Amino acid sequence: MSDTQQIEDRGGPAQPLLIVKGLVKHFPIGSVFTGKQVVRAVDGLDFTIDKRETLGIVGESGCGKSTASRLIMSLIAPTEGEIVFDGDLVGAAGGISLAEYRRQVQMVFQDSYSSLNPRLTIEESIAYGPKVHGTPHREAGERARDLLQAVGLAPRQYARRFPHELSGGQRQRVNIARALALRPRLIILDEPVSALDKSVEAQVLNLLLDLKEQFGLTYLFISHDLNVVEHVADRVLVMYLGKIAELGPVDDIFGRAGHPYTRALLASRPSMDPTRRRTQPPLVGDPPNPINPPSGCRFRTRCALAREICAEREPGLYEIGAGHQAACHATQADSGYGDSRRLAA
């Protein structure tokens, strides 16, 4: 494909592409009977994404992954917190405008069917974004066909088809092409392969890796499938109940996990390799209610290592290796964890 990405790299390579600061989203719920309550879907996220890296976000259902992605996509307004895109504060005077930010950040959704308008042809769906941003119809159509080629769908065969005539994998390729159509720099992939069968999943993942090279993209890859994240991510962020449990390079997370939650997640996945099997019990039960999270450490109710200190004080994000942080008292000698009596967990 000759149509290469023109990146207006403003901050230089050392400037993170995305900085998320204190991102909070509380959904108000409740009625006159129950009083006002809030669901703490995302409760204080701080992280950065470097240029051309893939940050994987993993966590159980309901941990706030999707809310986080929609916040970063600015589809919903945060309760608190700010987003800095390549050094520019999003939506602020002197920063980057919301419209421009939306052009530079695009999203691929999990459900490949509901993310395509059933009444538009594949080409129309892909060309819609550029047309909205003022690209002439013809040029937008050409770009759509180029992108179809880039995602491995022959334009002559597919451009004029409708979504229901395509398979799930083909539709997800179209969604990827649609996300690329605005020449974004950051793509949020919200469980992009979770609905696909394994052979198609591998093809789409490899396509994503190829496109990343080809267009110099940065990915925020959200998934609950640890194997997939291990395959695609450079760094991994483990979320639990709206907060960061652990954040670090992919090899550290998968090899030297510091947080008991991460270790439990890793232990819960079936391994083909006997030497990698772990002795720790997998997680039991469901995450606590985000309306009323536990005091102190949020994971303590399901944690095998929980002690008194964990209920009293919320752990910070402690540095446990180079660029590797974990929110667990047990990783710290001076946290007051060492001499406390064990809680009946």
Added chain:
Amino acid sequence: MTTTYSSGIAEDAAPPKVAENDDTYWRAVGRRLMRDKVTLFCGAILMLMAALILFAPLVAPYGPTDGSIVRRLKPIGTPGHLLGTDELGRDMLSRLLHGGRYSWFVGITPVAIAFLVGGSIGIIAGFAGGKINMAIMRVTDVFYAFPSVLLAVAVSGSLGAGIANAIMSLTIVFIPPIIRVAESVTTGVRNLDYAEAARATGAGARSIVVVHILPNVLGPIFVYATSLVGVSMIVASGLSFLGLGIKPPDPEWGLMLNTLRSAIYSQPMIATLPGICIFMTSVCFNFVSDGLRTAMDVRA
């Protein structure tokens, strides 16, 4: 790394269907309709009726108000009067044909107006969401709480008899249910990922509504409105029956049903003819709307 993936982009396993390359949405709907015998049959009946009614002055053997008292209540099959005569000696066939014009008019017009008005309000409510939605829908609920026939009778009664007032009262009756359907369909579409994706591209509200919302909600709302035509005809006939709709001597099926009431024992067949017309039209409209609904379901 525990999993290795093959490199390179391969085509997906599912081979593309070859035959339907130029298959547009409406062509697919048309093809599915062609397979639906009941809908086709009912559609044909409706079209035949519409044509007969439209050309009533040419088709009808007599004028709708021409009558002679000496030919009163002739049975069906009387020479010269295929469907007999009514209580004032007017030719039933001619009156039914002419009456259909009134019945269809007061049946379809309120639904058409309500489709435009209620559809717009409902789409606005569904797309806006939040407080605007709340305000519109709660006001709608107030109207919705009345039984439809009662509301029509009340409005029509306070406005007075006459065809215009009957149409207005029926329109008021049909706006709230159409708002509700339009609102729920729009809310559903608005929350689908493709609407979110459109917002994520930075598209404005107008573009999203025109490109993504309208094409996906108009069909279901239209189908629902079609199903109301039968009801509308019945209620309009009911208004006429109560003396609130069309006034005699104009022929209208509901009114004819009313005036022929006294003949129910002497000529039961003739007395029920207008009712049969109302019934057939209403049932056919319902079957056609059902068929449309099935045919327009993309995933079917």
